[in-house]
Amino acid sequence: MAEITSSKLLKKGAEASLFLTEWYGRRVVVKVRFPKKYRPAELDERIRRYRTAHEPQLMHEAKLAGVPTPTIFLVDMANAAITMEFVEGKQVKQLLGDIPKEERQQLCFRIGEQIGKLHGHDVIHGDLTTSNMILTSEGKVFLVDFGLGEKNTELEARGVDLHLMKRALQSTHYEFAEECFQNVMLGYKAVLGEQDAKSVLDKIREIERRGRYVAERKEEA
């Protein structure tokens, strides 16, 4: 990657590291999946290759669905590295606790709309947390990090995706997790309609009951 002059580590995540750098005069993010020493090399390579190849494809699919995602410039399979547009904005995770209630509800509604658009095109994000959503100054909600995503038409996959969103809200924004999720679902319904929203909500309930030690399961036992 000789074109890259200097780079700054933006984020060292568990799954990949993000570097902010310049590439042919553009500000870009390079997402590198470094080998994980805890896994056998063979398994590790399989996982990293799979995620590196699939992530740009899913981001492209998301664009077709009308959901803003960073533009992909380069995919380097040998180094499991993806060069993409640097999206300027604020992480929803940082934002959610600091904005007034009304704005927060609106933002969650917009997030729900984006998820609805994705699911309407059979794209499952796979890691819907508020750290993977960026609000730009123009008010667009970008979704990033599709590394755990997939194309899937099943209701089950949609349910798990939204269940993860709910769980992420509960573990990170527990003070208003319920309110946020309700608004996410309102936005979701606005895009996919009453029927789809209802069936996915039923599915989420089913997934939750399936989980370990959930009080709701008692009624059926």
Next chain:
Amino acid sequence: MRPTDEQYCLGVESTADDFGVGIATFKGEILANASSGYIPEEGGIHPREAARHHAEAADKVLEEAFQKTGIKPRNLSIIAFSQGPGLGPCLRTGATVARALASYLNIPLVGVNHSIAHIEIGKLATGAQDPVTLYVSGGNTMVTAYDCGKYRVFGETLDIALGNCLDVFAREAGLKHRKGLPLGAALEQLAAKGGKLVPLPYLVKGMDLSLSGLLTAATTALRNDSYKLEDLCYSLQENAFSMVTEVTERALAHTEKKEVLLTGGVAANKRLQSMLAVIAEEHDARFSVVPREFATDNGAMIAWTGVLAYTHGVITPIDESYVKLRWRVEKVDVPWLK
């Protein structure tokens, strides 16, 4: 001789196949940790049979704990018991023993969450203060960390538990649970002799993971008879352990905590320990593993968590001491951590 002003808590554990009694001082010294395990002739735990074993073993295990320490029942200050989560018949047997002791001695009863007890005993034994904890056992697989008054679950299995996954596969492969050699340990020994990676599913979904598909694929491969058992054990472990390690690393990166704790029955597995040690080092975190005697279900962890709860105002009146089969850790107040 122990100082006469010392206070003691007796803890009763009976969530699954082990009946355990532990005695802890209020200062955090574990004096006794007696137990008796139910070993099924075949298959997994039959809840009613396990409960019958607990009822029969209770007096012997209690006596062992008292004899070993020289403490008399009248020296006890409180009785703690595992109130959930777990198997109904087993939980009820332990709760009955605890209620009987507390009423007879006329001392307070404290209901303890079993999962939190696994975390607290790990912290006590290793000196960890505020870790990201991976708790893996036959019934549980979760990544938790303390935040704002509660232990929060950052990741967990969407279906079966890690220990359950390994045990079922081991039984399918014809391994037997023997005293001193649990199924997981037998599987670990075989896995150490394998080394060829069989392709199996790797299912991480966000911070959560799914193990039932991996188990199905591994048992199907077993029946096809085209792989060596050692290689299958190796591959099952590598896949499953990589998955839990990945979600633990995610929670570690997310919370930015500086400690990683491994607890629960599967914590005894050396390969799993080595994987977690790698991620802890990469994130400059201190890694600790619960000692073997406190890894599987035990009474000492209940006694110690009972002390923590009681000294911070938690008492469970007898008429509210019903067992909670599905008591999630986020539902439990942990006033000792404020």
